[in-house]
Amino acid sequence: MKYLALLLLFPTLSFASMFTDCGEYTVKGVVRVGPANFAIIVNEKTQSESIINFPITESQKLGAYMDRSITAVVLLDKAFNGTVGLSEKIVSVTSRIPDPLNPKDTGFILTKKVDCKKI
Amino acid sequence: MNIKALTLIIFSLTSTNILAANHMMIIGGGGEPACVEGATSGKNARPNCEKTIFDAPMQNLGANLKNGNWNYQVAYNGGHAQSEQILRTDFPNPTKTNSAFTPDRYNQMIADYTAKILAGEIKSGDHLVIIINTHGAEETPDSKTHLIAASGGAMTNFNTGKGSTLVNLDALAGLTKLASDMGINMGVVDLSCHSGKTMSLKKLAPNACIVTSTGPKHYGFSGPSTFGASLLKNFKAGETLESAFLKARINDRDPAYPMISTDENEQIVAEIYSKITPYLYYYDPEADKLTKFMNENSSDMIMCKREHDFKKLFSSINQLQAAANGKKTGFNGEELKRLLTSYKATQDQILQEANRLGAGLTTKKEIIVKKIGPYKTNVKNPPTEFKLELSWETILSSKPDEIIANISKMLNQTKDPYEKASTLAAIEAWKEVKIKKQQMVSTYPEILTAKATIESMTKQIGNNFDTAAKIAIQEKKFYDELYKEKQSLNFNDPCRKITF
CATH class of the missing domain: 3.40.50 (Rossmann fold)
Incomplete structure (x- = not known):
């Protein structure tokens, strides 16, 4: 199977300032199923929606959380412009109860920097 | 002094x-x-x-x-x-x-x-x-x-x-x-x-x-x-x-x-803190530790340990009381024991129901491993196992049939032998999850609603800050007496070298 194409990193994009660093990110979003894999959608149905795809085998770890809000630690070690990206590794994933006072408390937090892999 | x-x-x-x-x-x-x-x-x-x-x-x-x-x-x-x-x-x-x-x-x-x-x-x-x-x-x-x-x-x-x-x-x-x-x-x-x-x-x-x-x-x-x-x-x-x-x-x-x-506090904490911890919890909807405690501490093993810890706590109180006999300002632990006994009985009612419902098991983990293969690949050292590590809570809230159906569709999206083999392994793993879920519900028919039931029972206690506070007041006297009993003349303790 072909992985979804990576978008090039354009430093002038507003998201680029969030994702100039490769590393482990704590991600809050929701798991959705696509034709080829399970993916994490962050800021779903907003202008800042981001989709993180995974290799089919790795994405199976998300199966239990289909259509549920989750907090996951994922490795983003390839250039990611904040819209569609590919992660090779899910470090951990747990259910998350969205904050009723702040249902949009989704997003990315860099927890550990790593060197970016050359594409 | x-x-x-x-x-x-x-x-x-x-x-x-x-x-x-x-x-x-x-x-x-x-x-x-x-x-x-x-x-x-x-x-x-x-x-x-x-x-x-x-x-x-x-x-x-x-x-x-x-x-x-x-x-x-x-x-x-x-x-x-x-x-x-x-x-x-x-x-x-x-x-x-x-x-x-x-x-x-x-x-x-x-x-x-x-x-x-x-x-x-x-x-x-x-x-x-x-x-x-x-x-x-x-x-x-x-x-x-x-x-x-x-x-x-x-x-x-x-x-x-x-x-x-x-x-x-x-x-x-x-x-x-x-x-x-x-x-x-x-x-x-x-x-x-x-x-x-x-x-x-x-x-x-x-x-x-x-x-x-x-x-x-x-x-x-x-x-x-x-x-x-x-x-x-x-x-x-x-x-x-x-x-x-x-x-x-x-x-x-x-x-x-x-x-x-200090060394004295370290000894007291090792002896007492975990044993008295549950009785300093109280129900307050805005800042609640009691409900989580009730839901997560009702398994057979934890309940057995709870009884053992309670006896040890009483033994510590009794020992201190015996040592204080005859002293003018002797420690009397009777009120502390009375308050602890009463609050434990209240908590036990909820914990026993939680145990019956299986509420405490929801944090238990299941690990399911399925071999991947055989397949042809040029990848060096490809993974040989597909592993799922899920809590009972996650398993109970999952829909294995739907997940299996979705993963099965993914099988048709790839021609790579490794991805096909690992997807098949994932399907087998989820079939096992389905069986485990059926067994859980069969053994504990009310497990799916256990958490909500325990939350409701705990809420019915009402805001019992005063109960925990009364125990805390007696605990402070207990700690103070224990500390004095253990107090050494170690002048080099850092806490004795900081002066005002």
Whole structure:
């Protein structure tokens, strides 16, 4: 199977300032199923929606959380412009109860920097 | 005051180098609600929003610093008018301008004091005490200490710290260790919720004294009549950090568990803390630990341990009482035992129902491993196993049939032999999950609604803060007596070398 194409990193994009660093990110979003894999959608149905795809085998770890809000630690070690990206590794994933006072408390937090892999 | 304590204080004071300099780093006031224009009542309306719950302890500290010879820096609050006024009137002579407690200022202060030590401006024999007077969150796996609230954002969840801007007390580790290594009389006083986690700094800095307003698994309290306010009020000439702590602790009336990094406290905590922990919990919808405790501590093994721990706790109380027999101010543990017995019975009713429903099993983990293969691939060292590690709670809320159907569709999307083989392994794993889920529901028919049932039963107790507080008052007497019984004349304990 072909992985979804990576978008090039354009430093002038507003998201680029969030994702100039490769590393482990704590991600809050929701798991959705696509034709080829399970993916994490962050800021779903907003202008800042981001989709993180995974290799089919790795994405199976998300199966239990289909259509549920989750907090996951994922490795983003390839250039990611904040819209569609590919992660090779899910470090951990747990259910998350969205904050009723702040249902949009989704997003990315860099927890550990790593060197970016050359594409 | 007993002879032992008096001897310790006299020795500590006469041993102090009168030429030593005293330094204090004071941070806090974070996580409190800000004023909202137009609000006419509640925490966001004036005058409520112009102060913080940490103000009274700050005023006590400020009064003592005015009378002493301490060089201090303060980063406190931000955005509360009355709190800011306290800085102007009660902390008039800082070595650097008072400021709000922001993450940048926090890091700057740590760097500043580190530089002072390295430059010899703070040296062996001097005092350096850090006061942390703010909200604090529970421990997290990636912190040795815990997170506390800085200025900016009101805390909405008093367990996780959510809502506030959080900084990590792990950042104090380097400074604390450096001071400890350089022979500086280092003290860290953490008055926040869950502050017992800050005791972990002691491992890095054995020559430091750590004082916390509560244990790692409990809330702390702030206000005019709390442990923190009393402790800071006790920072007077003639007191050591230990004596100030003991005086504040015996008079504390809140269901918290103040700690200090002396050998005596370490022995008591090892013997008592985990056993008394459940009985200092109470139901409060805005700050609740009791419900989670009920849901997570009802398995057969934990219930058995609970009974064993309760007997050991009573044995400790009885031993102390027997040792006190015949003494004029002998300890009497009967009221503590009565209160504990009564509250345990209330909790047991809910725990037994939770046990019957299987509520405590929801955190149990299942690991399912399926071999991947055989397949042809050019990839070096390809994975040979597909592993699912899921809690019972996740399994019970999952829909295995739907997941299997979705994964089966993915099978048709790939021609890669490895991906096909691993997808097949995933399907087999999920078939096993389906069987496990059926077994769980068959063994515990009400497990799917157990959590909600236990939450409802716990809620029916109502706000029983008073129950836990009455136990806490007796616990303070128990601890004090135990401490005196164990108290050594070790004059080199760091908590006896910090004097005011």
